[in-house]
Amino acid sequence: MPELIPLISQQEIKEKIREIGQNITRDYKGLDLVVVGVLKGAFVFLADLVRQISIDHEIDLLGASSYEGTSSTGQIVFTKRPDLELKGRDVLLVEDIVDTGRTLAKTVESMQLLNPRSIKICALIDKTERREAQINVDYSCFCIDGGFIVGYGLDYNEKYRNLPAIFNLKL
Numbered sequence: 203m204p205e206l207i208p209l210i211s212q213q214e215i216k217e218k219i220r221e222i223g224q225n226i227t228r229d230y231k232g233l234d235l236v237v238v239g240v241l242k243g244a245f246v247f248l249a250d251l252v253r254q255i256s257i258d259h260e261i262d263l264l265g266a267s268s269y270e271g272t273s274s275t276g277q278i279v280f281t282k283r284p285d286l287e288l289k290g291r292d293v294l295l296v297e298d299i300v301d302t303g304r305t306l307a308k309t310v311e312s313m314q315l316l317n318p319r320s321i322k323i324c325a326l327i328d329k330t331e332r333r334e335a336q337i338n339v340d341y342s343c344f345c346i347d348g349g350f351i352v353g354y355g356l357d358y359n360e361k362y363r364n365l366p367a368i369f370n371l372k373l
């Protein structure tokens with residue numbers, strides 16, 4: 203049976219998101235902010251984050267998938283493209299986790315073709331041990347070295363997304 207070891211509590215997540223939301227609110231004042239969540243994993247984080255951003259902004263979603271179990275296949279499949287016009291606008295990509303960095307590298311590359319004015323990245327978890335692509339995370343809630351993380355939107359074979367806190371999964 204897989205074991206779930208507590209890593210980040212609900213309270214810690216809540217406090218950090220409030221702080222990051224305030225930073226985003228400050229940095230994007232006067233800009234044309236579109237927050238784009240990367241599905242599926244980011245849906246929980248996105249919902250909490252946007253409620254801590256107190257300037258007007260729009261929200262869109264894109265879908266990207268590449269994992270089987272705990273490994274990246276390296277093949278990023280876009281399952282949904284954003285619906286809003288992003289040209290000339292300030293895009294903030296919201297991810298649950300940056301691990302190898304391949305998903306965001308591909309996503310940023312594909313978003314750049316839409317000619318936004320700016321693209322920045324906000325990630326709940328910045329996990330450094332397996333990083334392959336050079337990714338600059340502009341807003342990072344928690345930086346960790348390794349392990350496979352589940353809960354608060356993050357899955358292992360589609361399970362555990364519903365857990366309200368974040369856990370290390372031991373298989």
Ligand SMILES: O=P(O)(O)OC[C@H]1O[C@H](OP(=O)(O)OP(=O)(O)O)[C@H](O)[C@@H]1O
Binds near residue numbers: 301
């Ligand atoms: O930095 P990387 O190594 O590319 O890993 C990060 C990506 O992996 C997960 O997505 P996944 O492919 O599991 O799809 P999901 O969001 O639907 O769970 C996660 O949500 C990120 O998008």
Ligand code: HPA
Binds near residue numbers: 269299349352356
């Ligand atoms: O540690 C992880 N947990 C869940 N999904 C992931 N996708 C990349 N890394 C991870």
